[in-house]
Amino acid sequence: MLSATKSRSLQLPPVLIRLHVRARARDPTRVIGRLREPLLSPNESEREGYVPNGVYTCGALLHGRELVIPYAMSDSATRFATVPLDELLGAME
Numbered sequence: 252m253l254s255a256t257k258s259r260s261l262q263l264p265p266v267l268i269r270l271h272v273r274a275r276a277r278d279p280t281r282v283i284g285r286l287r288e289p290l291l292s293p294n295e296s297e298r299e300g301y302v303p304n305g306v307y308t309c310g311a312l313l314h315g316r317e318l319v320i321p322y323a324m325s326d327s328a329t330r331f332a333t334v335p336l337d338e339l340l341g342a343m344e
Contacts, residue, residue: 284343291332293324300325 291306298304308322318339320332 284340286339286342287344290334290339291320291322297324297328297330300327302326 293306303325306322306324311318311320316336318334323329
């Protein structure tokens, strides 16, 4: 999920949705957690490129208790970000 701010910046706001193995319990419209602030926002060095002022990803990987997020910036390069899973989940409302 991407969000565009008033300053025309693409950011990554993580959201937890309700998905269970049982078909009846699946409800991707029910948000069960989110951060107040985006997890990733472009910094000064990530703002110049074909699509300026943006970071975006196609997903994340869980490596132990660390979330690894490959992301692209301004359509010019790719990078990786990591965040401790427990810290991320603890910050969600």
